[in-house]
Amino acid sequence: MINGNVVLGVLVFYPFVGALIAYALGTKKEAARDYLADFIVVSEFVVAFALLLTNGGSNGTEEAYCFELTKICGMGLHFTMEGFRLVYSTVVAFMWMMATILSKEYCK
Numbered sequence: 001m002i003n004g005n006v007v008l009g010v011l012v013f014y015p016f017v018g019a020l021i022a023y024a025l026g027t028k029k030e031a032a033r034d035y036l037a038d039f040i041v042v043s044e045f046v047v048a049f050a051l052l053l054t055n056g057g058s059n060g061t062e063e064a065y066c067f068e069l070t071k072i073c074g075m076g077l078h079f080t081m082e083g084f085r086l087v088y089s090t091v092v093a094f095m096w097m098m099a100t101i102l103s104k105e106y107c108k
Contacts, residue, residue, distance in 0.1 A: 007051050008067040008081055011089070015044060034104055041097040048093040052086055 018040035026033030051065070064082035081089060 005065055005067055007047060008065045008079055009069075011044065011048060011051070011093075012067065012079055014047075015040060037100055041093075041100040045090075045093040045097045048090045051081075052090045055082075055086055 018036070022033050022036045022040065025036055055065075064080060065086075066081075067079045068076060069078075070076040
């Protein structure tokens, strides 16, 4: 079973880490950077979609996912996702994926 609380943290911070790696890789090989960016956005969408599919138990109840980092910026960071936020984040991940994949063709 997927632990939604951990996955929520991955959904938030994975693109930041991936962008740093893609930037470092892009200084040496642009094509490799583009493939890595495609991989990052596709995997981000797959994770968001999997979280959407697994939301709701066998009795049909929704589960609220929470991710917390305490003692950051004095008050900490707290992320919560359920219901509409979960659907919207999946739609945004899909739009981001399509924009990234099609951007190479657009920039030519």
